[in-house]
Amino acid sequence: MQKPILPKGTRDFNSEELYKRNYIINIIKDNFLKFGFNPIETPSFERSETLLGKYGQEGERLIFKILKSGDFLKETNIDEKKELKYYDLSPKIIDKALRYDLTVPFARYVVQNQNNITIPFKRYQIQNVWRADRPQKGRFREFLQCDADVIGSKSLMQEIDFISLFDSVFFDLNLSGCQIKVNTRKLLIAICDIFDCQDKFTALTNQLDKLDKLDEEVVKDNLIKADFKPNVVNSIFNVIELSKNFTDNLDLLKSYFQSSEIGTEGIYDIEYIFKYFLKNNLIKSELIFDIGLARGIDYYTGVIFEVTPPPNIKMGSLAGGGRYDDLTKIFGLKNMSGIGISFGLDRLFLIIEELNLFPEIPINSVKVLILNFGNSFSYDLIEIANLLRTSNVNTEFYPDAISLKKQLNYANKNMIPYVLFYGEEEKKNLYYNLKDMNSGNQQKLSKDQLLKVLVEN
Incomplete structure (x- = not known):
């Protein structure tokens, strides 16, 4: 391979x-x-004549030329091919170049x-x-x-x-x-x-x-x-x-x-x-x-x-x-x-x-990961994600109902600052369980409170 x-x-x-x-x-x-x-x-890319002859001898040799598609030498016999010099051959097979x-x-x-x-x-x-x-x-x-x-x-x-x-x-x-x-x-x-x-x-x-x-x-x-x-x-x-x-x-x-x-x-x-x-x-x-x-x-x-x-x-x-x-x-x-x-x-x-002059730049734009508790909650996850995204909160949901530990590890590795628990208890009691992955604090929040926390932080 x-x-x-x-x-x-x-x-x-x-x-x-x-x-x-x-x-x-x-x-x-x-x-x-x-x-x-x-x-x-x-x-x-440009036509080759647009670029060639503009950069001097040193620059000219650094131009990437693009071969024409098709066999443009097909009609040329073997003896003629042997006699062709570069400056004769080039226009036959090249008509464009990368800028x-x-x-x-x-x-x-x-x-x-x-x-x-x-x-x-x-x-x-x-x-x-x-x-x-x-x-x-x-x-x-x-x-x-x-x-x-x-x-x-x-x-x-x-x-x-x-x-x-x-x-x-x-x-x-x-x-x-x-x-x-x-x-x-x-x-x-x-x-x-x-x-x-x-x-x-x-x-x-x-x-x-x-x-x-x-x-x-x-x-x-x-x-x-x-x-x-x-x-x-x-x-x-x-x-x-x-x-x-x-x-x-x-x-x-x-x-x-x-x-x-x-x-x-x-x-x-x-x-x-x-x-x-x-x-x-x-x-x-x-x-x-x-x-x-x-x-x-x-x-x-x-x-x-x-x-x-x-x-x-x-x-x-x-x-x-x-x-x-x-x-x-x-x-x-x-x-x-x-x-x-x-x-x-x-x-x-x-x-x-x-020189270490870059400011602290996040390696992931996602603010919150919605955890997956099974197929019975799949539509809920998508609805919650759309609700948060409508409020300009960058949101991802975990697509598979794997172990909670693996889902939390995923959030940690991708430096996602919040995870949202939404399972049987949350759905039954009409609240959202939000965990701050940096501090470890968890909050039970209403929809309005959830949006307020995620939009303001």
């Missing part, structure tokens, strides 16, 4: 885990609503619904995504993303608002010590302009994106292997170091980028954002400017974000995002700048669990 096993990178969730996940989701959702976002949903993120499907949604939405358009989306990544702690192949985006505005006020949204969520989750890292792709483009290596921009962002996973010296070596000159690599890491003390080194950074128009724009954007938060001191998280932040996805064009856990917690980013100016253009809609962020639910779950 085959032993059942889950695919790598996927998980089952028990009731306790789902209650805890919903605790996080509800906090994120409440903040999305508080900041003016409304929900949408998109399909789990890699929620942003590209959102851009597709905006273009398809442009006549039915109001610009600027704000939406949130909480759905699963899939990536063919190597599973490890905090990294899965199927995971839930919690996204919020605004499309149709270039205002830097949106960047400030998203930083405030990050901070509000982490405050409500009691996660102190998180760092909100900020950069702009404009400065990374400027670095390539300054050193005349524009053709190596993707190589630069791909390597910088690995700084949270690899030692700095390894990343430097990788850049040199990608044909960056050693003096250029040293200069890049010098300016990364300067950026970490933004307020003290602002003049030096302005001087460094003054020969690049896009670099000057980038410094202005960062200064505008930091000035607001330094002036108002409104956030509790640590705000850090880090030119080494790259966010390896191709569609980012402006300010980018990443939220990392407190330094004593070894885990990847908890949230991230950024501005994208050209994403809808690939679907035929120009001049529609957008910005969005995403929270990684699974990593948030792991860190909140590790």
